[in-house]
Amino acid sequence: MNKFFWSAGLFLAQIVSAQYNYPATPEKPVVDDYFGTKITDNYRWLEDLKSPDVQSWFKAQSDFSNNIIDKIPNRETLFNRMKEVQEMNGDSFGVVMQRKNLYFYAKTRKNESLSKLYSRDLSTGKETLIFDPETLGKNTQITNFTLDLKAEKIAILLSKSGGEICNLKILDLTTNKLLKDEIGPIWSEFSFEFTPDGKSVIYTKMSTADPNSNMLLKDMKAMIHEIGTDAKTDKVLASREDYPELNALTEQFTSIGFTDDYQYIILRLSSVRSESPIFVAPYSELKNKKIKWRQIVKPTDDITDIHISGDKLFLLTHKDAPNYKITLTSLSKPDINNAKTVIPESKDAVIIAIHSSKNYLFYSLGNGITRDKYQININTLEPKKVQLPPGVNSSLPLNAHENDNIYCNNVNWLTPLTTYEYNPEKGNAVKSKYLNSETSYPDYNQLYEVKEVEVKSHDGVMVPLSIIYPKNIKMDGSTPAYITGYGGYGISYEPRFSTRLSVLLEQGTIIAIAHVRGGGEKGENWHKTGMKANKPNTWKDFIACSEYLVSQKYTSPSKLIGNGVSMGGVLIGRAITERPDLFAVAIAEVGMTNALRSETTANGPNQIPEIGSIENKEDAKHLLEMDAQSKVKKGVKYPAVIIRTGMNDSRIVPWEPGKFAAILQKNSGSGKPVLLYVNYENGHFTSDMDVVFKEYADIYSFALWQVEHPKFQPSKN
Template sequence: MNLKKLLALLLLTAGQISQAQYKYPATPERPVTDDYFGTKITDSYRWLEDMKSAEVQKWFKEQGDFSNSVIKQIPGRDLLFNRMKEIQGLGGDEYLVIKQHGNNYYYTKNKKQENIEKLYFKAGLNGTETLIFDPAAFKKDATITNFRVSPDQKMIAIALSENGAEVSDLKILDVKSKTFLTDNLTPVWSEFNFDFTPDSKAITYTKMSNRDHNSDDFLKNMKSLVHIIGTNPETDKIIASKATNPDLNLLSEQFPDIAFTDDYKFIILEIGSTKSEILSFYAPFSELSKDKINWKPLVKYDDEITATAIFGDKIFFLTHKNAPNYKIGVTDINNPDFNNAAIVVPETNKVLRRMQKSKNFVYYSLSDGINQDKYKINTKTLESKYIPIPKGSNGSIVLNPRENDNIILFNNGWITPSTNYDYNGATEKVKKGEQFISSGNHPDYSKQFTVKEIEVASHDGVMIPLSLIYPKNLKLDGSNACYITGYGAYGSSRLPFFLDPSLMALLEQNTVIAVAHVRGGGEKGNEWHKGGKKATKPNTWKDFIACSEYLIKEKYTSSEKLIGNGASMGGVLIGRAITERPDLYKVALIEVGCTNAIRMETTPNGPNQIPEIGSLKNEEDTKHILEMDAQSKVKKGEKYPAVLIRTGINDPRVSPSEPGKFAAILQNYNASDKPILLHVNYQNGHFSNDLDVTFGDNADMFAFALWQVGNSKFQIKK
């Protein structure tokens, strides 16, 4: 037998061993070939895209059941879940959204060891806490996604969703009786703005076309409306839409979002998309009562503005135009001239991040990619001042920009529980928080773990920040499990935050946690984002690969112990990392990941991604999208790592068909003996607001990974 035939036989045998060991539910191949400007791609799993098909639904159920049958055999899985709950309990009560109205406070909170947040009220900082609304008592699997208090404080508008679907019903709670009015505004997206008019008689909101996340119209042709409380929602007046406002030139996939300035002088119409840059219009508040509002242009895309703050007739803006690290300027809203505006905070060698406002001040951060210092701008004098709180990844929330200058500052670190500071811009007093703080009982993690911030040279010599968290007694001998995660999209930054209970539980298993700050993110400003999108997107996974290689070279881990992770658009990162370097990782954990980029545009949420990855209608874009597509890069007979691919059946952002198809081709093509599992959660969407669901998913993933890298507590008995 010649060498070529021998190698072919060995390859075939390896594939047969894999299929024999893991009897996956059968996935037939039904080839469909597409021609992308001369490049032909055959997709044998196109039939799995029909999520309404009984055959497809049966396939997902069988895949999920098979994965569960394997995972339940892993002995340490329940240990991980229970430890996550214990660590959550160490943190005490967790406060989420806090709003101040006069001396009254309204807030959502996860009580110690509870799994969902509930809505509470307190009259004054030292008042008695009162439960206003428990979503679980209202409806099974319901969670609060957002809320607004009416100016007269007699009503609270609450957005409620179920099973992580993100499509919400907007209901209005009567505070006195704690019952809902008959008004039901639906469907609305969980992240869209809604607000009461100053007389508390009406509410503005954005309505979706339908609530079926498998429909082509799911995220298209939305309308901003005003609803008079107590009337039939069918009679709500349209404020802005593609159909009624053709002069605005809205795309069907863009969504209109309405807000009022804090003094109710203007209505702001922002056109939402995945673009970081703002497109907005404005009109006097008095026009809300007119049949049709005369919208005037405010911010254009080519202004390259990512945030605004309006005070009377002044509009402050954050922009990266001719300033990759950003700058803040101010102009007159009645005659905005952003190109010739006064610059309040010029560009520096640090990245100027997130701009917020209180009644009289603008707040912003200066970041070196890890630490963030907080500053404020006096909107009358334009003077900028440093806010003296400890160094760290400092964030903030504003309690009520319409009424006061109170904010809460958060000092964060990877292994340091967040410390709160109360701050008032007018008095400039910084005081360690005494209210709305977690009554936690975490140990001093700095005695157990080390944090290291380094930079690693990528394929083209660019230095990539890499955050490492690991046990102090770690030996650099290559024997340690290591979990490396990255994202790299939309200009989003992964700044230090206290590790959640899931990652802390994984860290306790003598695992190195590594966060790769790859291009496509925003850690180093707008150029960092541009360095990992469309044509430059390969830098995202090549940066990740470079960081992975560094961890092996320096013996933090080895390829037999390395766990790669990516979620959502991070599916491009991890999907392409394991298809480009399948030898580098022992395990890949792909969470609700975009692994079939070439088909993304055909899904309900796909057109929204065009600003980030490009369009199939453009030949140059298509070339780059093909390069991002992990599914078409899977090779028959290649040895792939163990892979767990997670999807939520109610996911409206990344269709379950993408993770499903990637699992199918890996199961059919993989020549290694490593398992390829599709984890299907029927209580979840892109994520869940129910901590038990989240911890359950994470326990499954991490137990699978620790089993595969050889942790003795997680080995299935043979």
């Protein structure tokens, strides 16, 4: 592979004249036949990430993009402003747990970029630093943690540079020293728990730690590790190989946990599909060589979550209730079809999630824009609304094993997060003394307006659109606008305060969020009408919302920036290939832009419930429609595009964004830049805020340059 050298003068000429001499990308055509439809893939060779030629190509693309971006003024100003706004928040908190009179939490100090573990004595208010992950090496990050019941040990899940292949270490809190145990590899999202005696940990083990292995997210095993022993001797509690009677698929995750009272072990065969097979076994089964699992939930039951208390089995289900309901049956003799309705389906809001404390079940009721919190007394089944400020209210237990204390986070588009503490037996929620910091934000509600509207999509369906804009805006189409959406897995894009987007707002840019189909804003039907055969609704809803911004004179096509992240890669990729004239800029972040090839990746089979399988004739037809890569045509005037990938990403492997950049660079007829933004210190995401702010300062600067924002125009001299 040739090496590429460019002078600063050449790059400056390119950036001003809009002539781009991209790194060479050879075309090596491979023809695939998808049930009679032939697709030529000229960039299949880029899928071999171990190839020196491919690695050199990514490095050349990275250097090329950085040299272009480096010429855009005020990038550093954006980065510094993001840091300033972060510091206005003071310290920020992650997961919080309580043991007796102590709080334990991950916290990022306002002048730091990575979180550390702390404890707080509630009787004295004294805070103690427990663990700094960078004592184990630079860019080591805390992904999650949990405690034993006596607060003598803490298990810490650790990753490197945004990667999600983690290892678990155990800190002895009595000596403040790490034990020799090292457990893993473990995927970042999987839970792990101590047994009640604190002598063992249950967890889900990955089959390999090789990020390039096709087995990376397959054939996982639920395990138990006895502290002080070699992890190689850990016992398998559930797996496809050792427990064939479970009928587990190779791509299903064996997620393991305990009930709050430790009477039962719970096993879920999970995937991107929310309706998982669920099994239980008495806790006493742990002493046996093999667990006798009993299935209590099938995927066809349309149950997305459960809670067990004694013999009570609570179910969150959308069976005959697309907005969900909560029902109750017996654990020992479950009769799901005739379960008692505890909380009926709401007509205008969706039950989003449930969690427990010792004596209560909590659930959220939301409409995609607001989310209220409710409680159910597990013994009396009496429901009650928890009084919290308006907005999006989420919550988690502090110690469900021992008490009813929970903490609630309240947030809105223009209202930064505030944490409240609540106990059903003690009265109203109160602002937390220790889980909030002194903030110095400006009053964003005085500076900006929020408008919630509904937009008619291509088929007449009304799609919610959130618009946040400066109060002094001129409604003449001259204002830059940034529109984003997601539309996958039934996940709602609810209001949240974003440091980076607040800085974009400060540049006089409108922010819009399209609540497209495929999400969960309007319940399970909203999800189903944006998946598989119905997936085109996702990008067509996005296009309709973008057209609304133009027709109402918020912005114009020459000022419109479209964005999609991860599964949102389908959204933005297909939006610009279907309506390239509608956008000035497209930002595709770690996106699924090559849906036809997704199934060949380690994370691909896991996506089948959402997008379908290329091995199925009907699904293949829909995947062809989703695939942005094959929709790029020679000579079409595509917008300026910046495509972000993280080289440690195991969800959307870097070759997928890379191939999308390659085909756009080769074929776009607009003369506008197409940049592949490669980050070697990131994966699908990262908790390192310096890395995050650096990325978005670069990406937003690129976008603002392309929409002719005066502060971001390179010098012509």
